[in-house]
Amino acid sequence: xxxNRILILITIPVVLTLLGFFLFGKEKEVDFSTQIKPILxxxxxxxxxxxxxxxxxSVLFQDEALAVTESGHPAIIPGDPANSEMIKxxxxxxxxxxxxxxxxxxxxxxxxxxxxxxxxxxxxxxxxAYEPVQEPVSLDQKLEAGIGSAESDNLSNPIDFYVGEKLxxxxxxxxxxxxxxxxxxxxxxxxxxxxxxxxxxxxxxSGTINYDQAVDYLLTEETFxxxxxxxxxxxxxxxxxxxxxRDVSRTVWPFRDYVINSFNxxxxxDQFTIxxxxxDLLPNPTNEQLTATAFHRxxxxxxxxxxxxxxxxxxxxxxxxxTTYEVWQSTTMACVQCHSHPYDPIKxxxxxESMAFFNNTRDEDTHDEEPRLRFYTVKDQIxxxxxxxxxxxxxSEKEVKNRTDFLTYFEPKYESHIATDFIKAELIDTKWxxxxxxxxxxxxxxxTQGSDQMLLNYRSGLNGTRITxxxxxxxxxxxxxxxxxKTKGDEIHTFPIKQIEGIHDLHISxxxxxxxxxxxxxxxxxxAFIPSLPGSDQPGFSTxxxxxxxxxxxNGTKLPILIENPDYMKxxxxxxxxxxxxxxxxxxxxxxxxxxxxxKPEWPRNRxxxxxxxxxxxxxxxxxxxxxxxxxxxxGRGLVASIEDMGTQxxxxxxxELLNYLSWETMNTFDWSxxxxxxxxxxxxxxxxxxxxxPELYAQDPQNKYYARGPRxxxxxxxxxxxxxxVSELLSDKMFGPSVKPPQPEGIWQTxxxxxxxxxxxxxxxxxxxxxTFLKRTSPYPSFITFDAGxxxxxxxxRIVTNTPLQALVTLNDPVYLNxxxxxxxxxxxxxxxxxxxxxxxxxxxxxxxxSDQKLEALTDLYEQTLVEFKADSVATKQFFxxxxxxxxxxxxxxxxxxxxxxNLDEFLTKP
Numbered sequence: 072x073x074x075n076r077i078l079i080l081i082t083i084p085v086v087l088t089l090l091g092f093f094l095f096g097k098e099k100e101v102d103f104s105t106q107i108k109p110i111l112x113x114x115x116x117x118x119x120x121x122x123x124x125x126x127x128x129s130v131l132f133q134d135e136a137l138a139v140t141e142s143g144h145p146a147i148i149p150g151d152p153a154n155s156e157m158i159k160x161x162x163x164x165x166x167x168x169x170x171x172x173x174x175x176x177x178x179x180x181x182x183x184x185x186x187x188x189x190x191x192x193x194x195x196x197x198x199x200a201y202e203p204v205q206e207p208v209s210l211d212q213k214l215e216a217g218i219g220s221a222e223s224d225n226l227s228n229p230i231d232f233y234v235g236e237k238l239x240x241x242x243x244x245x246x247x248x249x250x251x252x253x254x255x256x257x258x259x260x261x262x263x264x265x266x267x268x269x270x271x272x273x274x275x276x277s278g279t280i281n282y283d284q285a286v287d288y289l290l291t292e293e294t295f296x297x298x299x300x301x302x303x304x305x306x307x308x309x310x311x312x313x314x315x316x317r318d319v320s321r322t323v324w325p326f327r328d329y330v331i332n333s334f335n336x337x338x339x340x341d342q343f344t345i346x347x348x349x350x351d352l353l354p355n356p357t358n359e360q361l362t363a364t365a366f367h368r369x370x371x372x373x374x375x376x377x378x379x380x381x382x383x384x385x386x387x388x389x390x391x392x393x394t395t396y397e398v399w400q401s402t403t404m405a406c407v408q409c410h411s412h413p414y415d416p417i418k419x420x421x422x423x424e425s426m427a428f429f430n431n432t433r434d435e436d437t438h439d440e441e442p443r444l445r446f447y448t449v450k451d452q453i454x455x456x457x458x459x460x461x462x463x464x465x466x467s468e469k470e471v472k473n474r475t476d477f478l479t480y481f482e483p484k485y486e487s488h489i490a491t492d493f494i495k496a497e498l499i500d501t502k503w504x505x506x507x508x509x510x511x512x513x514x515x516x517x518x519t520q521g522s523d524q525m526l527l528n529y530r531s532g533l534n535g536t537r538i539t540x541x542x543x544x545x546x547x548x549x550x551x552x553x554x555x556x557k558t559k560g561d562e563i564h565t566f567p568i569k570q571i572e573g574i575h576d577l578h579i580s581x582x583x584x585x586x587x588x589x590x591x592x593x594x595x596x597x598x599a600f601i602p603s604l605p606g607s608d609q610p611g612f613s614t615x616x617x618x619x620x621x622x623x624x625x626n627g628t629k630l631p632i633l634i635e636n637p638d639y640m641k642x643x644x645x646x647x648x649x650x651x652x653x654x655x656x657x658x659x660x661x662x663x664x665x666x667x668x669x670x671k672p673e674w675p676r677n678r679x680x681x682x683x684x685x686x687x688x689x690x691x692x693x694x695x696x697x698x699x700x701x702x703x704x705x706x707g708r709g710l711v712a713s714i715e716d717m718g719t720q721x722x723x724x725x726x727x728e729l730l731n732y733l734s735w736e737t738m739n740t741f742d743w744s745x746x747x748x749x750x751x752x753x754x755x756x757x758x759x760x761x762x763x764x765x766p767e768l769y770a771q772d773p774q775n776k777y778y779a780r781g782p783r784x785x786x787x788x789x790x791x792x793x794x795x796x797x798v799s800e801l802l803s804d805k806m807f808g809p810s811v812k813p814p815q816p817e818g819i820w821q822t823x824x825x826x827x828x829x830x831x832x833x834x835x836x837x838x839x840x841x842x843x844t845f846l847k848r849t850s851p852y853p854s855f856i857t858f859d860a861g862x863x864x865x866x867x868x869x870r871i872v873t874n875t876p877l878q879a880l881v882t883l884n885d886p887v888y889l890n891x892x893x894x895x896x897x898x899x900x901x902x903x904x905x906x907x908x909x910x911x912x913x914x915x916x917x918x919x920x921x922x923s924d925q926k927l928e929a930l931t932d933l934y935e936q937t938l939v940e941f942k943a944d945s946v947a948t949k950q951f952f953x954x955x956x957x958x959x960x961x962x963x964x965x966x967x968x969x970x971x972x973x974x975n976l977d978e979f980l981t982k983p
Contacts, residue, residue: 346364
């Protein structure tokens, strides 16, 4: 062979190798987030993470992983796997040296991947969910690049493009579109929580409107807000009671009404967020914005005697941090209360930096749950306006605002439970200051704001109690002396006090000629320092003074809200050592986790700034979380299946590009409109598919992860009840107001130390939508809890779905369902006198499709059998009926049994 030919043969592979290098670059870089982090989380982090750092080695944070360990050397040397102790330990033959200790070794593939990662420089990288949402590549560009299935250019909704890509990868295809009427029922239940109205059905069946127009119609219905509010109230842990052992009632329903209204108005989600987290800090907040802050007053409140108020105030603040991160960031922040996150790059100190945003609110776990927003009647609003008009003649704009703010939510004030150093005194039931004859106590660090008077809220059963308030102690200068007399419950009175500036300790004492030994002279609830009304020498002053007093005595609807402490009452925030609220570590300032988006200098360092940070377009998690939760509500599973968690231990997104696309669109194209997001999803071919699953498709995709079929799942507890009332035409369309108590079995409420009872609603209130049902945390409405609704002690991101015999017992026997069946049976017979035709009519009314011959025959047999039994037993006929306004005939009773059976069919209880 010639030298030239040998040279050519040698040169060809070299050229090909060089050509391949330049064309395809270096070996593909190992991705830390998707390839390395799962290995570390699975095998290493339990011993080398946020909780434990055995050997001084941690793989939770990059700086810790590359730091020097207790051996004096780093365990990972970037670029040098051969000398990296971590790699050596993974391949050790000695079981005492091999890692992970006392556990199966890593697979060869896992070890090779770790070696390659270290060889490439041990680049850390961010978890996918912490990367900013990116502007998606247009579908036209994708199609031009040859990306997408053969059907892609026929898909008008981008959702279908992304789903179609995945289906093609899996060797799957879209199912055919669902039956037109079933699809209408599906989308109506998803959007409004109710079956479509007869008028909508007629418009749709006649072709007057198409599917997209029907969706638009449903999105404008007020029932939209009622349906989606249930979802949000689970997240907000909304309930009508305080929780804990006594679990007494509270007034919080105005917040529920705020949520319903917000959804119906399609309030942008960023605005919705800001109002709930910091509505009180907005410029000149409206009552609606103040109402929104009750989101974080839904925390439980423990007013039992003997409890430590500060302990439970702190518990509420911790819950607010955890809830905020779960609701808006899909982040399990509760872990970080005691130690750095075991899996996600969030440090222990960062939990308390976030807590500092929430730690400065006025609420203190008191019995009266102050501060509370006063919902004045029109008459009272006129009185407040008269006071404001009077004040504007004498005071500055700021002084007028301070007074009107006080009348709005009675802050700032001091609760009496802060009293200390008791002599012949006590905290009555650990709530109110009780002074015996000759008794005294201290109020520490009080700022009277230079006021010349004090407002005192108290009650007393004695006359002639002389109260003395001194500065500093029992020998200090007297600031005020006044007499308390017998009251008719809690009353607010005004007493003069000497004007002083600065922060001081106040000593309070009592003398009473009527009090017996160890008898409390009174119960002091709270006190506030509000200057005397100006203009005492002007005509009409006495009238304004009386008006002021009458407004102070307002006793109408009061809603717990968030109000920020003034500077002189501001709290410090410390790290809690191991999460113990009594063990204070370093002092911290408000800040956010460094792993997420940065803080902009124009944002205030308070809850309002924190809300701006959450809703900033650079925040990687807020829009992803919203999209994922809405997708889960409509499609039965999230694009990230772990709805509550998008951290490094979460499931990877099934359709990452789709999640990114919808997140970007939500922020930038939809301007945070939830209705536009919902419309985008429900008008897609993906949503409109048949939900029937073949054995082959189930074997390949049992969880419908790739959406080769339509969504199908049991309706929620509220929807099941609402639908039964709707089809029987009993459902009330009354909206808003105090929660109602529909029929429930006797003896359910037996809470100790409570004294409250379930007073059954009358008239149409018995048949209002489930969202208005009174929710007692320790004893939720039985039929709702049976169908997996929550008790709402804490935030609930996802309801579990169970199937138990108890559920059938509810729908067969609960008075609400029996009443619905009775009325539906009457409607069926009123429409068709022939029983068979009546049954066919009833089925179509419920399912919107004709009944099959087999079902019709079975239900007709049921009717005939029960008719024989009811004709033979008139007592049973009367006992079966619970609606007094219906005549209990055997025919109607038998048709009611059939109606009850119809409402127990799987196809009625399940979204089609």
